[in-house]
Amino acid sequence: MTQSAEKAYSAYGEANVQDVANADCDWDSFDSVSYFEHNYSKARQADVTIARIIANHFSGCFFPRHSRAIDVGAGANLYPALAMLPFADEVHLSERAESNRSWLRTQIEKPAASWTEFWHVLSNGHGRYEPVADFRQALRRRARVEAGNVFQLPTGVYNLGTMFFVAESITTMNKEFRRAVNSFVGSLKVGGPFAAAFMKDSSGYRVGIRDYPACPVDESDVRRSFAEIAHDVKLDTIEDTEVRSGYAGMIVVTGRAGKKK
Template identity: 30%
Template sequence: MGIEYAHIYSDQQFSRQHERGIAELLKLSAGPGIKKIVLVDDYSPDPSSQCLDIRDFLRNLSRRNAAPDVAVFESELVPYCEAVLELIANKKLKKGLSDYYGSRLKYPCSLFVAAWYLLRLGFFGTPRFECITGSSEHLYTDKIVTILPDSYMVPEARALEIIESTGGSTLLENIEHVFFAHQEENYSDFDDFDAHEYVERNYGCKIRSEDRQIIEFVTSVLSDMGIAPDSLQRVADVGVGPNLYPAMLISSLISNGGRLELIDIGAKNLDYLEQVLNRTDAEQLRTWKIYEDHIRELGLPAGLKKLSIVSSTTMGSIYELEPNRYDAVLSFFVADSITDMLSEFVEATDSLMNSLQPDGLFVVAHMVGSHGYSAGHRTFFPAVNLTLEKIEEIYTRYGSFRIRMATCGSGEAVREGYDGMVVIVGKKFA
C-alpha cells in the first residue's frame, strides 16, 4: 500500500496543515509493505514565487517520524498527463480539460492526480523518472491511500471521473482518501473565494440533508405566515455568495415590479451569480435546477427564470446596509462566516436587522460549532463558534421567530467541529 501525505506547493512552507496530515499518516502507517509518498507541486505555482526549501521540508518530515520513502516533483508527471488526456473517451470531459490547457497553458490539478494514480497503480507499466528522494520503481502499489485537506475534495473527485473515462475504471476500487479539515496559518482574502469550487463541494452532487431540512422548514413557515405571493417589493439576500437556493425560496413572494438585491463583497461571487442568472453556464444551471425542482415539489412556484427577472447583483458589505430599506432580508451563513469574533458577528447582525423595515420578514441561517472553512483548496476563512442557545439569545432582541436546527448524517459534516445549521424565520418588531 502506498500512502501519500504532506502535499506541498513550491511556494509554500511547512505548516499546521502538514502537521495534521502527518498525524493522519501515523494512524495508518504501521505494518509491513507500506510506502510513504510525498508529491511536491512545482508545476502550478508561478516560478517567481517559489520559495520552498525542499531539504528543510524533508527534515521537518523526518523529525516527525514521517520521512517519505519516495518524494516526487509534480513536473515529472507532465508526459503522463498528456498520455491520459489522449485516452479519455468522454468527449465533453476531454474538451473541458483541453480548453483549460488552451486558456492557461497548464494542465489542471485533476488531470495530474488522475495521471499520478494511474501511474502508481501500474497502468503505464513500471514508472521511471527522477525523484527527489527514493526511486520511482517503488511507487508501484496495488492500493493507494491519499491524505489531504478537505479543500481538495473537488479536484480529487474530478480525477476519479477522468480515470473512469480512460479505461482504468476497475482501478478505482484501489483508491481511498482520508480528508481532514483544511487550515492555514492566516485567513484568506475574500477576493480569493472560489465560487465554483465552493458550489461543487457543498451543493453540486446532491441536496445535503441539512439544506433539505432548511428548505422544507422555510417553506412550511412561510406558508403558515400567510405571506401572499407577489407581495414583497424590496428584498435583499445579503452576503449571498454563490448560493442561490435562499433566493429561489423567496422569489415567488416578490412582485413582478419588485426587486431582489443579491449583495456580496466578493467580485468572483457576483460574477458567478451573473453567469447562472444569465444562463451562460449550463453546468451550474443543472446544479441549481435540482434545488428548483425540490422547492417546487414543496408547493412554492420558485424558479431561476423568475429570479433572473426580479434580481440584480450589487457589491456591498453586511456592515454597510441602508437602514429601513427592505420588506424582507435573507442572509445565509454570512455574519458567522466572515469573522471569528462574536462582537463582529453581533455588529453584522445588527446591521442586517436595521436594514429591515418594521414588521419585515427575515430568513437567516448560521453554522453551529464551526471553526473555519475553505472555498478553494488553498484558502481558509474565519467562522464564529456559535451555539444554538447564543443564536436564540441574540435574535430575541429583533423580533418574533421560529427556529430549527438542521443536522447532518453520520460522517457528512461540512466543517470540522460543526454541529449543524440553524435557520430562523421571523418578523421584525413593529
C-alpha cells in the same frame, strides 16, 4: 481555541489567530466554483430540510405588491434567493466578493442543474410558488447582483430577507457576528419576515486553497442575537456534518424584524 482552528487561521500570517476580523480576509479571492461544487452542486439532505423550513415560513406571510427582498452575502448559493422569488419584484443579491458577484451573474444567466432540484424542493407542496411558471426566467428578471457589505446595509428597506452562513462565517469575532445579525435584521422593514442560517460551533473552513474564519456559535448565542431585534423567532437545529468537518450542524432561524409591539 482548538488546535484545528489555529491551523485553519494560520493562513492569515500577520493576523492574531484569535481575532480574525472580517476586514482581514481577502474576500475577492473567494473560490466560488470550489464552494459551489462542494456545497450546492447537488441538493444535500441538510439543505433540503432548510429549504422546506424557509419555504413554509415565507409561504405563510403576506407581502405587499412590489416587495423587495435581499439575500445578504449570497456567495455561491442561489437557493435563499429562489425561496424569495415568488414574493418580490426585486431580489437583491448583496455580496462583498467580486468573484462571487461574477459567479452569481453567470449562474443567473445559466443556472446549474442543481438549482432545478432546489426549486422542486421549494415549490413542492407550497402553492405560493406555483405562479412562478419558469424560475429561470423569473430569476433573470428579478435578481439584482450588487456589491454590498453586511456592516453597511441601509435601514428598514426590504420586505423580506435571508442571510445564510454569513454572520458567523466571516470573522472570528463575536462582536462582528452580533453586528452582522443586527445590520441584517435592521435592513428589513418592521414585521418583514426573514430566514437566516448559521454553522453551529464552526472552527473555520477551507474553500479551494484558502482558509476562512468562523465565530463558533450555538443555539443560545443565536437566540440571544435576535432577542431584542426580532419577534416570532423560531430555531431549528439540523444535525449534519456531511459537508465539512469542524462544525456541529446547522441552525436555521425564521422570524420577523423588529420587536413585537
